[in-house]
Amino acid sequence: DADVTQTPRNRITKTGKRIMLECSQTKGHDRMYWYRQDPGLGLQLIYYSFDVKDINKGEISDGYSVSRQAQAKFSLSLESAIPNQTALYFCATSDSTPEQFFGPGTRLTVL
Amino acid sequence: KQEVTQIPAALSVPEGENLVLNCSFTDSAIYNLQWFRQDPGKGLTSLLLIQSSQREQTSGRLNASLDKSSGRSTLYIAASQPGDSATYLCAAEQEHDYKLSFGAGTTVTVRA
Numbered sequence: 001d002a003d004v005t006q007t008p009r010n011r012i013t014k015t016g017k018r019i020m021l022e023c024s025q026t027k028g029h030d031r032m033y034w035y036r037q038d039p040g041l042g043l044q045l046i047y048y049s050f051d052v053k054d055i056n057k058g059e060i061s062d063g064y065s066v067s068r069q070a071q072a073k074f075s076l077s078l079e080s081a082i083p084n085q086t087a088l089y090f091c092a093t094s095d096s097t098p099e100q101f102f103g104p105g106t107r108l109t110v111l
Numbered sequence: 112k113q114e115v116t117q118i119p120a121a122l123s124v125p126e127g128e129n130l131v132l133n134c135s136f137t138d139s140a141i142y143n144l145q146w147f148r149q150d151p152g153k154g155l156t157s158l159l160l161i162q163s164s165q166r167e168q169t170s171g172r173l174n175a176s177l178d179k180s181s182g183r184s185t186l187y188i189a190a191s192q193p194g195d196s197a198t199y200l201c202a203a204e205q206e207h208d209y210k211l212s213f214g215a216g217t218t219v220t221v222r223a
Contacts, residue, residue: 004154031209042115042200042213043155050209058210090154098143098204100211102154 003027004103006091012109019078021106023091032074033092033100034058034066036085043090049074081110113138115203117214125222130188132217134201139179142204146175146186149198149216158199159186191221 004025013019023032030051035043035058045058047066055066063085067075078085091103114137124130134144143162147155159168159175161184167176172189188195198218202211 040120040215042202042215043211044213045210048210092155094209098145098209099157099160100145101157102147104152104154 004091004093004101006089006103006106008106009104010107012111013081014111015080015082017081017110019081019108021076021089021091021108023074023076023103025072025091025093025101025103027093027095027101028071029093029095029101030071031094032068033094034064034074034076035090035092036060036087037090037105038087046076046089078108078110081108083110086110113141113203113205113212115201115212115214117199117201117217119217120215121218121220123220123222124191126191126193128191128221130186130191130195130219130221132186132188132199132201132219134184134186134214136182136184136203136212138203138205139182140206141179142206142208144175144177144184145202145204145211146173146184147200147202149200155200191219193221193223195219196221 033048034046049068089106092100094100145160146158161177174187198216200216202213
């Protein structure tokens, strides 16, 4: 089984809908991250969490919110989706070392 | 704000040729520099991590160098194979803040 899983893997939704993307990990890492990737651009950090009670905004947090339900679960929500949030979303985890481990990604399309 | 650039955006080589992938960054005060591989439908896989105090790291056919003073890192892949076809991304971590700044990647195609 994969160490970092993301659900759903693909989602098509309409403008204005609320969407939740979920991430689970079995690596026992404290740190979790949400990134988005747009074509031709590098990954951009949306939110990150260093433990269950610690949530921090990344460089592009506007329009997004997160919830750290447990050490192993970190969810990303789009309260009212808009077309320019169409992107590939990645969850990642790390422990106290710099190396980050990524999930397979969720491809989100907002019509 | 750290800016990370990877040129070229795409590269096509015949099998067996050595690959040279470039990464440049604007702020030399980095904690480490990482190279990742991205395959379609899959997440990123960490290939090599170079700490700021190191000049290079090697793993099998892969070698990555780091020159902080010039703001550059290079990933060398020896004797390329079709299985090396993927997108390669570099990412810099600023001063141990656990946040990565990514380049847009170089998409490599190795022709059999």
